[in-house]
Amino acid sequence: MGTDTLTYSVSHRTVLRYTAKVSLSYNEVRMRPRDRGSQRTLAFSLLSNPWAVPRSRVDYFGNFVHRLDVTTPHELLEFSVDAVVENAEPRRRRLSEWDQDALAGDPRLEFVLPSPRVPLGENTRSLWHEWNGDDTSFESVLATAQRIRRELRYVSGATTVESSIDDLLEGGAGVCQDFTHLFLAMVRGAGWPARYVSGYLGPVDEDQVVEGESHAWVEVCGSDGRWLGLDPTTGEHAGAHHLRLAVGRDYGDVAPHHGLFFGEAKGASPDVTVRIARMSNQQVDRVEHHAAVHWQQQQQQQQG
Amino acid sequence: MTTDAGVARGLAFGLPRAADECVDLDGVVRPPYAELLATLERAAATLPQLRRNAQEWFADRGVTFGVPTEGVAPIFPFDPVPRVLSSAEWRSLSRALSQRAMALDLFVSDCYGSQRAIRHGVVPGRLVYSSTGYLRDIVGIRPPRATWCHVSGIDVVRVNGTFHVLEDNVRIPSGIAYALESRRAMESLAPEWFKLAPVRPIHGYTGRLRRILQRIAPRQWDADIVVLTPGSYNAAYYEHQLLAAEMNATLVEGHELIVVEDEVYRRDAEGAAQRVDVIYSRVNSEWLDPLVFRRDSILGAPGLIEAWRRGNVAIANAPGTGVADDKVIYPYVPAMIRYYLGEEPLMDNVPTYDLTDAQQQDHVVANFDRMVLKPVDASGGYGLHFGRLMSSNEASGFLDGVKANPRQWLAQEEVALSRAVCLRAGGGFEPRAVDLRPFVLLDERPWIVPGGLTRVAGDPDELVVNSSHGGGSKDTWVLTH
Numbered sequence A: 001m002g003t004d005t006l007t008y009s010v011s012h013r014t015v016l017r018y019t020a021k022v023s024l025s026y027n028e029v030r031m032r033p034r035d036r037g038s039q040r041t042l043a044f045s046l047l048s049n050p051w052a053v054p055r056s057r058v059d060y061f062g063n064f065v066h067r068l069d070v071t072t073p074h075e076l077l078e079f080s081v082d083a084v085v086e087n088a089e090p091r092r093r094r095l096s097e098w099d100q101d102a103l104a105g106d107p108r109l110e111f112v113l114p115s116p117r118v119p120l121g122e123n124t125r126s127l128w129h130e131w132n133g134d135d136t137s138f139e140s141v142l143a144t145a146q147r148i149r150r151e152l153r154y155v156s157g158a159t160t161v162e163s164s165i166d167d168l169l170e171g172g173a174g175v176c177q178d179f180t181h182l183f184l185a186m187v188r189g190a191g192w193p194a195r196y197v198s199g200y201l202g203p204v205d206e207d208q209v210v211e212g213e214s215h216a217w218v219e220v221c222g223s224d225g226r227w228l229g230l231d232p233t234t235g236e237h238a239g240a241h242h243l244r245l246a247v248g249r250d251y252g253d254v255a256p257h258h259g260l261f262f263g264e265a266k267g268a269s270p271d272v273t274v275r276i277a278r279m280s281n282q283q284v285d286r287v288e289h290h291a292a293v294h295w296q297q298q299q300q301q302q303q304g
Numbered sequence B: 001m002t003t004d005a006g007v008a009r010g011l012a013f014g015l016p017r018a019a020d021e022c023v024d025l026d027g028v029v030r031p032p033y034a035e036l037l038a039t040l041e042r043a044a045a046t047l048p049q050l051r052r053n054a055q056e057w058f059a060d061r062g063v064t065f066g067v068p069t070e071g072v073a074p075i076f077p078f079d080p081v082p083r084v085l086s087s088a089e090w091r092s093l094s095r096a097l098s099q100r101a102m103a104l105d106l107f108v109s110d111c112y113g114s115q116r117a118i119r120h121g122v123v124p125g126r127l128v129y130s131s132t133g134y135l136r137d138i139v140g141i142r143p144p145r146a147t148w149c150h151v152s153g154i155d156v157v158r159v160n161g162t163f164h165v166l167e168d169n170v171r172i173p174s175g176i177a178y179a180l181e182s183r184r185a186m187e188s189l190a191p192e193w194f195k196l197a198p199v200r201p202i203h204g205y206t207g208r209l210r211r212i213l214q215r216i217a218p219r220q221w222d223a224d225i226v227v228l229t230p231g232s233y234n235a236a237y238y239e240h241q242l243l244a245a246e247m248n249a250t251l252v253e254g255h256e257l258i259v260v261e262d263e264v265y266r267r268d269a270e271g272a273a274q275r276v277d278v279i280y281s282r283v284n285s286e287w288l289d290p291l292v293f294r295r296d297s298i299l300g301a302p303g304l305i306e307a308w309r310r311g312n313v314a315i316a317n318a319p320g321t322g323v324a325d326d327k328v329i330y331p332y333v334p335a336m337i338r339y340y341l342g343e344e345p346l347m348d349n350v351p352t353y354d355l356t357d358a359q360q361q362d363h364v365v366a367n368f369d370r371m372v373l374k375p376v377d378a379s380g381g382y383g384l385h386f387g388r389l390m391s392s393n394e395a396s397g398f399l400d401g402v403k404a405n406p407r408q409w410l411a412q413e414e415v416a417l418s419r420a421v422c423l424r425a426g427g428g429f430e431p432r433a434v435d436l437r438p439f440v441l442l443d444e445r446p447w448i449v450p451g452g453l454t455r456v457a458g459d460p461d462e463l464v465v466n467s468s469h470g471g472g473s474k475d476t477w478v479l480t481h
Helices: A100-104 A107-111 A122-131 A136-150 A165-171 A176-187 A280-301 B003-012 B030-043 B043-062 B087-111 B125-129 B176-189 B191-196 B205-215 B238-248 B304-309 B327-341 B358-366 B392-404
Strands: A005-029 A040-049 A055-058 A066-071 A074-090 A194-201 A210-214 A215-221 A226-229 A241-246 A257-263 A268-279 B079-086 B153-158 B160-171 B225-229 B250-252 B256-258 B262-265 B272-276 B278-279 B314-316 B351-355 B370-376 B411-412 B420-422 B429-437 B439-441 B446-450 B454-456 B473-477
Touching: A005 A040, A005 A194, A005 A280, A040 A066, A040 A280, A066 A074, A074 A241, A074 A280, A100 A107, A100 A280, A107 B125, A122 A165, A122 A176, A136 A176, A136 B272, A165 A176, A176 A194, A176 A215, A194 A268, A215 A241, A226 A241, A257 A268, A268 B079, B030 B043, B043 B079, B043 B176, B043 B420, B079 B087, B079 B176, B079 B420, B079 B429, B087 B153, B087 B160, B087 B327, B087 B439, B087 B446, B125 B327, B160 B327, B160 B429, B176 B191, B176 B205, B176 B238, B176 B454, B176 B473, B205 B225, B205 B238, B205 B278, B205 B314, B225 B238, B238 B250, B256 B304, B262 B304, B304 B314, B327 B411, B351 B358, B392 B473, B420 B454, B446 B473
Parallel strands: B079 B473, B225 B250, B225 B278, B278 B314
Antiparallel strands: A005 A066, A005 A074, A005 A257, A005 A268, A040 A074, A055 A066, A194 A215, A194 A241, A210 A268, A215 A226, B153 B160, B153 B429, B153 B439, B256 B262, B262 B272, B351 B411, B370 B411, B420 B429, B429 B454, B439 B446, B454 B473
């Protein structure tokens, strides 16, 4: 653990209230932090109520997926995730543009193409042109992230999880998911591979607690094949307090919960609470100490 | 037969002097048809009765194709004059079909594996990644025996005397039941015709298919096989019933399957749960598992893909094969054959253009009056636009739409399909356009049922040969020598 490492405890609770009793439900959740670069998950637990044994796999985009089949009748389903995640400030690199011929034969081509929630329409193309002219350099990508934050208002409740880029541009207000989709459309239109990142935004100061919702931002890929996080909601680079959960082409690929149920219920309204606390070094030591003690106990049990 | 006599005979049947199914480039009747046409002349008086008998035969057996209206699905139209292929023709055709089916299978395998063909520029990644048939959730899965396209139906047409591929079907190619029934009809209605020439039998198809399904089963010694159908409202429901019955498999709909702890079960007649080993699926992949693909699907069963991923159930054709029969992929099949097999393609495509490529698009626009544009996401011959049938105003408006959405269209040069002799409704003969859908089964080696489904246009002027367009079928004869 370096001096620039920040450690967070994350608690992410999702309650689904069905409109009537459900006899059986199948659920896929993408809630386990995705380690990469400086991000590391020190502890993770996923519990459901009613109880189900989670089975995990890794999806197309490299995200963890847990499948929980709840076979006892239920009217309410709760997922509780508790995790300890550490992260460091990523290096702020300047990305160089792709040679379009090289990109044509590269798997990252997929992230330049339109996706279900990120159509590459005339409106986002002309918006890029209005802001940056014909310049498609990395500087314009950065400027676009900052400009989205300046030109559009962050208003929670202005849009829904199903809102489109057109809805955002018409209303002029939205939340991180909308800004992320808009930014994706603009940078993809300019020839940059870019993907959707879902995650959390933690507090910067020690002992501070953030309560709220999940966060979303963008990763752009340079011609060296490496991804760099840019957050159009803050207008800045993704930092050590950006904790990644999953990546995909757009929200559809990373939605934290997909479910299917049998029964009389018409649907379920999810109620999500996320609580993220910056842990002091002392607390982190305690987690690591507990982990070490637990490991020792296990070893002794196995030997005994 | 002298040339003049041959031409005269062809003309007597209303056949053109140009290349055709029954006559060669000079208008001479082609050898495999010589005997048959002579017989038709001799039996001319009985043919109207034969035609009525055939209609009755199909109605009695309830051979239907199409969506039932008011509870009754339409009877499949049938023409009793067989379509005949010589053994030499069939030999070269079947070699070309095997080659193509193997390349398509390797392509599907590659798309869900290391994607070599994309990295080497053989097939453009932009087309694969934007294909609705490319299913991201199954990348990395390796099905049993590494076979994806257990059955492929490759539509071929004869243009200027030579067979060309018109379209590949590796998702859920249908039609074999109509080919089998067409043969049964002829054997019972005109058994004496089979004495004219030795015709290769086709009844071995269902046994072969069953053997392939058995081989991919997790429990090969005691495989429980089901045919998964979208239900009686599907146009090919008759075929699903026939295949299930002849393969000794159970016909099920998605709601009759349940997945418990990654094992697939069905209820048997006594209500007991039976474990399912193999699903011969006639439901499109996108509808198979609402947990993974289309969330609004009621045609599949939740959890099916995970069961398949873990090897607890086999599915044929494997989910995801749609990436190879996406119409925009078709122009690249010859390149695939060279790339995967290191061979030259034995059969050409009909000249086809990828409109997402600027150069090819220019060519199509410049030669629009020779082109047919097909919508990528439609089948059954719907939505075709013939350049020469449009006014210049219509054409420019239509082409603007195409340029705005080039991924949605495929351009093919309009080709004159060969025509074959058919019985006219009021007596006498008329030529109608035909194509051929042979069925290739992939096991260790490809196996092709001799012949396949010959589809006939609904009337003499119809340009589209498709069962969804009122077309019918003929029995297809492959001669043993």
